[in-house]
Amino acid sequence: MAANFPLFRAAPSSTKPVRIRKFNPTTRFPPLYAKRHPVLRGLSTIACASSNGKEPDSVDDGVKSVERLLEQKRLAELSARIASGDFTVSQSGFPSVLKESLLKLGVPNAVLEFLFGWVNNHGDCPRIPEAKGSISAIRNEAFFIPLYELYLRYGGIFRLNFGPKSFLIVSDPSISKHILKENSKAYSKGILAEILEFVMGKGLIPADGEIWRVRRRAIVPSLHQKYVAAMINLFGQATDRLCKKLDVAASDGEDVEMESLFSRLTLDIIGKAVFNYDFDSLTNDTGIVEAVYTVLREAEDRSVAPIPFWEIPIWKDISPRQKKVSAALKLINDILDDLIAICKRMVDEEELQFHEEYVNEQDPSILHFLLASGDDVSSKQLRDDLMTMLIAGHETSAAVLTWTFYLLSKEPRVMSKLQEEVDSVLGDRFPRIEDMKKLKYATRVINESLRLYPQPPVLIRRSLVDDVLGKYPIKRGEDIFISVWNLHRSPKLWDEADMFKPERWPLDGPNPNETNQNFSYLPFGGGPRKCVGDLFASYEIVVALAMLVRRLNFQMALGAPPVEMTTGATIHTTAGLKMTVTRRVKPPIIPALEMPTLTMDAPISLSKGDNTSLDQKSEVSSAHS
Numbered sequence: 204m205a206a207n208f209p210l211f212r213a214a215p216s217s218t219k220p221v222r223i224r225k226f227n228p229t230t231r232f233p234p235l236y237a238k239r240h241p242v243l244r245g246l247s248t249i250a251c252a253s254s255n256g257k258e259p260d261s262v263d264d265g266v267k268s269v270e271r272l273l274e275q276k277r278l279a280e281l282s283a284r285i286a287s288g289d290f291t292v293s294q295s296g297f298p299s300v301l302k303e304s305l306l307k308l309g310v311p312n313a314v315l316e317f318l319f320g321w322v323n324n325h326g327d328c329p330r331i332p333e334a335k336g337s338i339s340a341i342r343n344e345a346f347f348i349p350l351y352e353l354y355l356r357y358g359g360i361f362r363l364n365f366g367p368k369s370f371l372i373v374s375d376p377s378i379s380k381h382i383l384k385e386n387s388k389a390y391s392k393g394i395l396a397e398i399l400e401f402v403m404g405k406g407l408i409p410a411d412g413e414i415w416r417v418r419r420r421a422i423v424p425s426l427h428q429k430y431v432a433a434m435i436n437l438f439g440q441a442t443d444r445l446c447k448k449l450d451v452a453a454s455d456g457e458d459v460e461m462e463s464l465f466s467r468l469t470l471d472i473i474g475k476a477v478f479n480y481d482f483d484s485l486t487n488d489t490g491i492v493e494a495v496y497t498v499l500r501e502a503e504d505r506s507v508a509p510i511p512f513w514e515i516p517i518w519k520d521i522s523p524r525q526k527k528v529s530a531a532l533k534l535i536n537d538i539l540d541d542l543i544a545i546c547k548r549m550v551d552e553e554e555l556q557f558h559e560e561y562v563n564e565q566d567p568s569i570l571h572f573l574l575a576s577g578d579d580v581s582s583k584q585l586r587d588d589l590m591t592m593l594i595a596g597h598e599t600s601a602a603v604l605t606w607t608f609y610l611l612s613k614e615p616r617v618m619s620k621l622q623e624e625v626d627s628v629l630g631d632r633f634p635r636i637e638d639m640k641k642l643k644y645a646t647r648v649i650n651e652s653l654r655l656y657p658q659p660p661v662l663i664r665r666s667l668v669d670d671v672l673g674k675y676p677i678k679r680g681e682d683i684f685i686s687v688w689n690l691h692r693s694p695k696l697w698d699e700a701d702m703f704k705p706e707r708w709p710l711d712g713p714n715p716n717e718t719n720q721n722f723s724y725l726p727f728g729g730g731p732r733k734c735v736g737d738l739f740a741s742y743e744i745v746v747a748l749a750m751l752v753r754r755l756n757f758q759m760a761l762g763a764p765p766v767e768m769t770t771g772a773t774i775h776t777t778a779g780l781k782m783t784v785t786r787r788v789k790p791p792i793i794p795a796l797e798m799p800t801l802t803m804d805a806p807i808s809l810s811k812g813d814n815t816s817l818d819q820k821s822e823v824s825s826a827h828s
């Protein structure tokens with residue numbers, strides 16, 4: 204069913220058709236997640252089959268056309284389900300009963316449509332379009348996919364009923380702006396806060412009200428310009444470690460699973476950046492690294508679980524999995540407590556005066572800034588905030604890198620242009636802060652990757668008071684999903700919405716964001732709860748992307764499993780991103796010297812047996828000879 208969606212139907216020439224595949228929990232993050240996945244097991248997801256970096260041949264074409272046919276079939280099935288009212292709530296209530304009775308009595312339908320249309324338009328409460336479904340209808344795929352098809356049918360706001368549960372699905376820029384910005388105080392994080400409580404407590408992402416206000420005011424200043432500039436070195440060093448690892452794979456001719464490597468790269472970065480801890484996960488699988496992934500997986504699984512199994516009273520105590528999660532949390536919390544204590548001692552001993560752009564060069568972490576600023580907060584709250592940033596800044600950046608490399612593997616033209624820019628801006632040195640503005644095309648590649656694969660694909664809110672969304676009044680307590688996926692792929696908002704086209708963002712234009720795109724583009728959210736790490740993450744990804752593509756070529760590995768989507772908090776692949784890496788053979792760098800130009804009058808023969816001749820005056824720079 205998932206593959207029936209039009210966003211994949213009109214796939215770009217370089218993108219193969221999508222397929223539904225069973226989620227294979229044993230192949231994702233192989234060393235760490237070889238355990239069976241109880242919730243996601245059996246989920247089937249959208250597949251974007253890989254090209255293996257080759258030009259299509261006739262076998263590929265055959266496979267493609269079979270896949271296309273299958274996809275058309277699935278599309279037809281889904282459209283039929285929608286048309287047959289599978290997702291449509293039948294109108295009950297007095298007006299529709301009356302209408303049906305009058306119809307049975309022989310009153311012409313046209314007359315009834317006119318009369319009841321008038322009544323509906325003059326009632327005081329327009330009703331939000333409703334779709335209904337059973338959990339089983341979406342259990343088999345990344346949940347944001349069916350929401351896209353329903354959006355095309357029901358529009359920018361509709362209600363989705365699942366048995367007793369009801370959600371408002373918003374895919375309209377102005378309603379999104381109203382919820383996220385104009386009336387943001389009327390909305391909380393709702394279900395998200397409930398799901399993440401076990402790991403983030405009252406950290407910045409789940410917190411609401413006064414706690415959120417106080418913590419946001421404390422944390423935002425820590426990510427100042429000078430801190431982000433200091434981080435560029437850290438991004439460079441961590442990426443260099445990854446490059447070296449990939450060099451070995453390139454020499455040995457071994458394929459690499461890039462999704463897990465990106466996850467490790469961004470874990471190493473965020474550990475140092477937030478609390479000065481070197482996970483060194485690119486090299487080691489230590490207990491702490493495994494503990495972090497255990498907790499992360501649990502958070503993601505809870506966010507897609509149909510029932511809150513973790514709330515069942517004795518479950519926590521007897522379920523081996525829940526025991527493992529508790530042990531992992533304890534290990535991480537103990538380490539965080541130690542790091543907080545060490546950092547407190549450092550701050551007590553240092554002479555440095557605190558100021559707005561304070562950075563301790565030995566330890567430029569956010570934790571150090573917070574403690575030096577005299578942030579008067581309990582250790583538990585501090586731990587919650589650190590944990591929140593660890594999670595918020597880890598999988599998001601890893602997912603962006605994963606999908607960017609996937610998209611680039613489909614578009615060699617974009618890759619060459621990117622490599623050309625990186626060569627000319629960076630040469631062979633490490634990136635510096637001033638390069639960030641010059642790597643314009645790299646930034647556009649990332650802007651476009653974030654449009655096609657927003658992380659997270661939906662934003663979650665709950666109304667705290669009655670409100671009006673568009674023309675529809677809503678009650679307090681409504682659970683709302685703002686589908687960034689739908690906004691970013693809407694054919695009403697974007698030309699060739701499914702195409703990967705970094706050129707849609709002019710190089711000399713402003714960096715696209717929610718404000719200049721009027722809330723049709725929300726890569727980092729919007730309003731007061733916008734991501735605090737947007738600049739950090741953008742630079743982190745630019746540095747990693749630039750250093751990797753400068754050094755290596757990346758192609759989908761031959762025989763790699765198809766790249767398919769599944770979701771937790773971010774969009775993952777189901778079976779990893781398996782790629783072949785090869786060392787780049789760069790064109791020789793030709794020094795741009797001002798040299799005299801030789802003018803030749805006579806035609807010259809280029810080489811023996813070559814009958815081409817320059818029969819007109821030719822200009823040859825002596826630097827080429």
Ligand code: HEM
Pocket residue numbers: 407408419591592595596597599600603658659662663725726727728729731732733734735736737739740741
């Ligand atoms: C490409 C990487 C990233 C993406 C795509 C991303 C995306 C987002 C989005 C969409 C939100 C808004 C959530 C909502 O409104 O419900 C958000 C919030 C947040 N992000 Fe990021 N993020 C990224 C990296 C980071 C990093 C590196 C950090 C930390 C250094 C971070 C820290 C946070 C925090 C603390 C919040 C909550 C802000 C609040 O509620 O006040 N993020 N992020």
